[in-house]
Amino acid sequence: MSRIFATSIVARHSIAENSVEVVFDRPPGFEYRSGQYIQLGLRSLLHRDAKGPSRVLSVSTSPHDTATVAVAFRESDSGFKRTLRQLAPGSEVLIEGPHGFYTLPRELTRPLVLVAGGIGVVPYVSMLRYLTEWGIRIPVPMTLLYANGTIERAAYLDELRKTATRAPGFVLRHRIGLIDRNFLERNVHDPRGCAWHVSGPPAMVCHVRNLLFHLRVDEARICYEEFSGY
Ligand SMILES: Cc1cc2nc3c(=O)[nH]c(=O)nc-3n(C[C@H](O)[C@H](O)[C@H](O)COP(=O)(O)OP(=O)(O)OC[C@H]3O[C@@H](n4cnc5c(N)ncnc54)[C@H](O)[C@@H]3O)c2cc1C
Structure with missing residues (x-):
């Protein structure tokens, strides 16, 4: 409450x-x-x-x-x-x-793909800290696709890289520039079989939403968090 x-x-x-x-x-x-x-x-x-x-x-x-x-x-x-x-x-x-309701699904039953544009990574930092701080095993394969304009602006990158080396099941893919279809297809082998979270500035969220539409991912499997104000 x-x-x-x-x-x-x-x-x-x-x-x-x-x-x-x-x-x-x-x-x-x-x-x-x-x-x-x-x-x-x-x-x-x-x-x-x-x-x-x-x-x-x-x-x-x-x-x-x-x-x-x-x-x-x-x-x-x-x-x-x-x-x-x-x-x-x-x-x-x-x-x-x-x-807000942009939380981890209560039941993790399928691979989870987290997509972050810039500072949109913040909710995932909380989720990963939560899952890994007490050594909770990540129950499904989890991939974070994280994009920034420059490497210098990639918030929490060192922490996320460390998490990726310590937490079995968690994969980090960082990219400088826009998330595009090629980047999604290279890093997610069965997009339609995954649950998706997409977070960042509204234009980035809209762009990724279109990409997922073209990959024929069911809308019901996608959660969005738009950081309006950017
Ligand atoms: C669900 C949700 C979650 C969010 N989570 C986050 C989060 O974790 N982190 C985060 O950073 N944001 C988050 N946001 C966005 C956040 O609420 C703000 O809208 C955003 O941070 C921009 O705030 P601001 O004060 O920089 O800009 P605003 O006051 O909205 O101004 C917009 C732009 O105008 C410029 N500007 C404003 N006043 C002046 C001035 N006096 N002189 C010159 N330029 C000026 C600013 O530089 C800014 O670029 C979230 C939004 C939502 C809806």
Whole structure:
């Protein structure tokens, strides 16, 4: 159930060029599933922002992590993000949530393909942390197809590469540039037999949706998360 929680900033670190993860104390009672998002609110803005003092952001931590909860985003000149970059550890923020249904299927019965454009990788980072932190065996083959404009902007790439070497059943395929049909066909041998998650900026999600349509993947097997605002 969605509620509003007051909490404070613990840390902030770079996860790629122009990309930041901000970590908060996990408020007691804040329960979520990997893949869900929150509305993050700032008490006051240091810079004007026409969209106001809050944004919708996916959670990057694992629900197993009882101490902290984190979000990650691309930096921009919006008043919200400029303020969030400047707030000192200890500053109070508001978390409203959790929201969304972009979670792992409760029953994993077929190979799962996760497709991420840029910062759209955040929900998958939470899912993979959740599955691997406690040594849970990934129950079905899982492939992450991850695309970025440049290698420098590939958030969490080192962590994902380490996960791929440690977690049997998990394969990472990273690409510089757009996800195209050739990339899908090279890395997914039976597209119609898989369950699909597609996450990223709306234009990227729309593009991959068209590719899957042409590969005749059943719409019922595809989940989408559009990071509107990009
Ligand atoms: C379900 C869902 C999950 C999401 N998860 C994430 C996530 O995990 N991470 C993430 O990063 N985003 C996520 N988003 C998108 C997020 O909510 C924001 O819309 C997005 O991060 C852009 O916010 P912004 O503050 O940078 O840009 P906006 O304020 O929306 O501005 C748009 C653009 O205008 C420019 N701009 C704005 N104000 C100024 C100014 N004063 N001067 C100059 N330029 C300006 C900014 O640089 C930006 O590029 C999610 C969205 C949804 C719907």
